[in-house]
Amino acid sequence: FTNPVWTVLFDYEASCKDELTLRKGDLVEVLSQDSEISGDEGWWAGKVNNKVGIFPSNYGSFKPSGYAKLPAEEVDFRELSLEEVIGVGGFGKVYRGTWRGELVAVKAARQDPDEDISVTAQNVKQEAHLFAMLTHQNIIALKGVCLQEPNLCLIMEYASGGPLSRALAGRRIPPHVLVNWAVQIARGMVYLHNEAIVPVIHRDLKSNNSK
Template sequence: MGNINIDDGDYDKRTAMHVAAGEGHAAVVELLCKSGANVNIEDRWGGRALDDAERSKHHECANILKQYGAMVGTRQKGEIENSSKRREVRNLEVDFEDLEMVDRIGKGSFGEIYKCTWRGTVVAAKCIQSSRIRKRWLHSQMMAQIKEGGDIDEAIAAMDEATSSQDEEALRDFRQEISVLKSLRHPNIVLLLAYSATKEMEVMISELMKCSLLDVFKAHIVNGTKMKKKDQIVFGKHLIQGMLYLHTSRPPIIHRDLKPANLLIDFSGVLKVADFGLATVRPDPVTQKDDTFMMTGETGSYRFMAPEVFRHEQYTETVDVYSFSMIFYYLLDGKPPWPTLNGLVAVRKAANDGDRPPIPRGWDQRLQSLLQECWSENPSARPPFRQILKLVNEYASDVFHQDSNQIQVVQSRETRSLFRSLFSSRGNKKSKQQAKSYR
């Protein structure tokens, strides 16, 4: 081995023996043992090679180590899990000063979104209304206005407004969204990259997205076009996949505020579920039909809200299935459910009169049946997302004669021109007003 110390470790004091045992390389473990390696050397958390071998069920490695006098380390299983969680938290927590603001790009239900640079990557930073990041943005705008001879009083007034006290309810929802997103990893869920929390401000850093599904709907309205059938199905499938992941997580997660504005689309045309401020985590049930978790209270956006939620009745995760049906109808029809009514009147018709949007006779019978099942007045009759995904995949294969993955690739190319028209039409006041009524 020359001048190399066989027991040298990395930053975490993990040696070649730790790695070989943990990955099941029995021949390497035996060679290291014969070469005089310390079989009981501990890493930074008190773990030994035998711990790694037994945890990964590499029995041959464990037996070799025991022959050379190896013993288990001083740390327990719970300590291992806790150290892993601590490392995960440290990786997510960042210093606000690491963010370099580029532009303010949007405003959410209780926060504002900024395009920022973070560790060399362009990201989205979402923060509550009165946070320090907003003040910083306004200050930069104020200085720019002053340099250009703009209205100084107006800029100062905006700064004063930014110093108003934080809305406690908004702050609570903001923290709830972070707590939910921290554990979620799925291609159809917006990815939380990091967050920063101080007494002065709280900000959530996530991947930067192109636009929302609502923006796409608006673009079609403005341009007088209709979404291609493939796009309708692909966006619907992306939503289904994201919701299936949430509902089958341990514990399951109920979104409770599904609507087009909360469904974001990335630069490749992939739709992702976002905005978890109203999401709730339900107890992890044993998979039985009679095992339910009931909630009450009016949460979410009216037009896409399940009737039982509006009526303040007990409800379960099937409220997300109802909301999906309304969004899927919007995708297929090009207009929202009850387009001539405002959201509150629409949900009253659904909840009090049992009304549902009219389904055109020309639609495929499978899609008609799916919508009717998903927006059923009886929550227990609504199908789970696993069943919905199976039906949509079968429909896509029959209609497009393609695998669902192939359909997604085609869709991402066809939406590029739509995205360009979307951003070029945002200055049209009349078009914006027209599109606003279709939320």
């Protein structure tokens, strides 16, 4: 990108053909901030996915252009080897697996029977896009995404130590170790809430999903 790049903070549905439809996490190349070009104060001209149009400026946040392209690698499902289920969450089941010789966690998306699978695929793609923008030593990293229906899944870094709840169960942990773990979790939360390209509110912090 040669123009400033802004990150979309909220979804926005275009109400006419001149407007851009925005999705949280999208990257908008800002072509003009001149209201004489956009036609109204608070509206800018921009480009998303090769479509040019106008959009409300308060739906975006400026980020350095070095963050502009952070695509998630698309993975062929045949490259994945799934083993046992190691967790279940709101997204779906999590499997221990192998990808290109590396141990990974594979989050398989749950398919709602009342929802078209293309909608689920779009949600998985959006989730992958957001994960791809997160880079922090205390946040599990995204390795790739599989969008081959019906095998929609995220390929994540594998936390070999397991969940914090298991480490705490039936053991006496020295206080200094507990403080160290707490600080690591807090640093991860500060990054998500305040420092990530698109701020993320976790809302489900607990010992069985802290690694």
